[in-house]
Amino acid sequence: MKFELPVLPYAADALAPVISKQTIELHYGKHLQTYITNLNNLIQGTEFENADLETIVKKSEGAIFNNAGQTLNHNIYFLSFSPKGGGEPKGKLAEAINKEWGSFENFKKEFVASGVGLFGSGWVWLAKDSSGKLYITKETNAGNPVTKGYTPLLGFDVWEHAYYLDYQNRRPDHLNELWKIIDWDVVGARY
Structure with a gap:
């Protein structure tokens, strides 16, 4: 299976000022593309050559895992x-968030605290x-909750490349x- 850069449903400048055009061009256009290119090259001739992305993340290790994990993470x-x-959120996801954290505001606070508290x-x-x-999970490097048997619904990238141009060191x-x-x-459709 050959993986490709996903088509964004918005223009490169559409998320500004939250995420700048320059960050989208570098983070999505160059950084993610490099993971995808590396993954495609690494899986040739391996047991993962025709596997879907989640299977590769669940079963691989080393460079294949790192590039597959980062491809899946960035796509989401x-x-x-x-x-x-x-x-x-609305509907069942909102109900599940309120059940687990008491309110959306409580969930947001815990989610951000988890991201801020992740070292590196x-x-x-x-x-x-x-x-x-x-669950709120913290994953280092290319980690994804699929390796724990969970379905990822929403992920925030806390690698510095995701925010440094726009926020410097203000994670x-x-x-x-x-x-x-x-x-x-x-996000709700993933639930």
Whole structure:
């Protein structure tokens, strides 16, 4: 299977000022493309050559895992945004968040605190188990909750390349601003 850069449902400048055009061009256009290119090259002639992305992330290790994980992570990340995003989730996802954290505001606070508290590079995720119970997970480097048997619903990238051009070393500011562009219809459909 050959992986390709996903088509964004918005223009490169559409998420500004939360994420600048320059950050989209570099983070999505160059950084993610490099992971995809590396992954395609690494899986040739291996047991993963015709596997889907989640299977590769669940079963691989080393360079294949790193590039597959980052491809999956970034695909979820970039496709969770909309220039008309923001607000709060609705329906079953909103009910599950309220059940687990008491309110959407409590969930946001814990999610951001998890992302701020992750030392070094990685991801903070909203994920669900097979029964629909929600979790906030912190994953280092290319980690993804699929390796724990969870379904990733929403991931925030806390690698510096995701925010440094726009926020420098202010990771909390970056994480708090991302709520303004979340497409809850897309995220809710994953639930």
